[in-house]
Amino acid sequence: GQQLNQSPQSMFIQEGEDVSMNCTSSSIFNTWLWYKQDPGEGPVLLIALYKAGELTSNGRLTAQFGITRKDSFLNISASIPSDVGIYFCAGQEGQNFVFGPGTRLSVLP
Amino acid sequence: KAGVTQTPRYLIKTRGQQVTLSCSPISGHRSVSWYQQTPGQGLQFLFEYFSETQRNKGNFPGRFSGRQFSNSRSEMNVSTLELGDSALYLCASSLNRVYNEQFFGPGTRLTVL
Numbered sequence: 001g002q003q004l005n006q007s008p009q010s011m012f013i014q015e016g017e018d019v020s021m022n023c024t025s026s027s028i029f030n031t032w033l034w035y036k037q038d039p040g041e042g043p044v045l046l047i048a049l050y051k052a053g054e055l056t057s058n059g060r061l062t063a064q065f066g067i068t069r070k071d072s073f074l075n076i077s078a079s080i081p082s083d084v085g086i087y088f089c090a091g092q093e094g095q096n097f098v099f100g101p102g103t104r105l106s107v108l109p
Numbered sequence: 110k111a112g113v114t115q116t117p118r119y120l121i122k123t124r125g126q127q128v129t130l131s132c133s134p135i136s137g138h139r140s141v142s143w144y145q146q147t148p149g150q151g152l153q154f155l156f157e158y159f160s161e162t163q164r165n166k167g168n169f170p171g172r173f174s175g176r177q178f179s180n181s182r183s184e185m186n187v188s189t190l191e192l193g194d195s196a197l198y199l200c201a202s203s204l205n206r207v208y209n210e211q212f213f214g215p216g217t218r219l220t221v222l
Contacts, residue, residue: 033210042113042199042213043152088152090211095165097142097211099152 004091004100012106019076021103023089031092032072034063036085037102043088047074079107111136113202113214121220127188130217134181134202140164141183142211143175146197155198158183159205187219195221 005024013019023032031050035043047058049065049072056063062075072089086102114133122128134141142165143155154167158177175185181202187194197218201211 035213040215040218042115042201042215045210045212048210095157097154099144101151 004089004098006087006089006100006103008103009101010104010106012108013079014108015079015081017079019079019083019105020073021075021087021105022071022073023091023100024071025091025098026070027091027093028069029091029093030069032063032065033090033092033097034061034072034074035088035090037088038085046087076105079105081107081109083107113200113212115198115200115214115217117217118215119218119220121222122190123222124190124192126190127186128190128219130185130198130200130219132183132185132200132202132214134183134200135212138202138204138212139181140203140205141177141181142201142203143183143185144199144201145169146199146216147195152199155185190221192221195219 033048034046036046037043047056047063052065052069053067054065060077064073084107086104088102089100090097116131140159142157145153155169156163156175157165161177172188177183197216199213199216201213203211
């Protein structure tokens with residue numbers, strides 16, 4: 001089946017630093033979604049991307065739909081403590097969504 | 110607008126029992142998907158319902174089943190529970206086939222003893 005890879009698996013950064021993470025797939029997707037999940041809660045949708053090359057921002061978050069349609073990137077600028085959590089990418093092909101394993105972000109004060 | 114709600118939030122069962130989880134989507138959303146999340150396997154798709162019909166199904170045994178009612182509320186049932194069924198079960202709703210951004214509920218934490 002389809003597989004999504006996310007990198008890095010985990011990262012520790014200082015408060016105020018910028019963060020970059022990415023998601024790659026062996027398949028082409030029509031939609032990319034980025035989610036953040038806090039412990040014990042469901043994932044919260046951050047950004048949705050629908051077109052190859054699309055660059056979308058949501059506050060300090062910026063995500064891009066890769067030109068090849070096989071990857072996507074998420075950047076967080078000027079990180080703050082509440083950015084801590086697990087970030088998931090999800091790709092859609094047809095009516096199915098496939099989720100990556102997540103990037104665990106820790107922010108050090 | 111209220112978000113996706115799931116009940117119960119926590120559940121403890123023993124092996125061999127069966128369980129029913131409930132999900133109420135965002136008002137106006139007609140698609141409901143169910144996922145199983147475990148530390149080892151991550152988020153895995155169970156099935157999706159749209160207008161009371163199962164539209165997609167993941168690779169799970171027949172012990173996992175679901176249904177959707179005319180008000181778009183959905184239930185998921187797991188029969189003959191196994192230890193490995195312990196997981197966070199997440200429900201996600203989306204508007205329809207075109208606007209398919211999925212919004213998740215808080216999940217039901219199922220523990221099988």
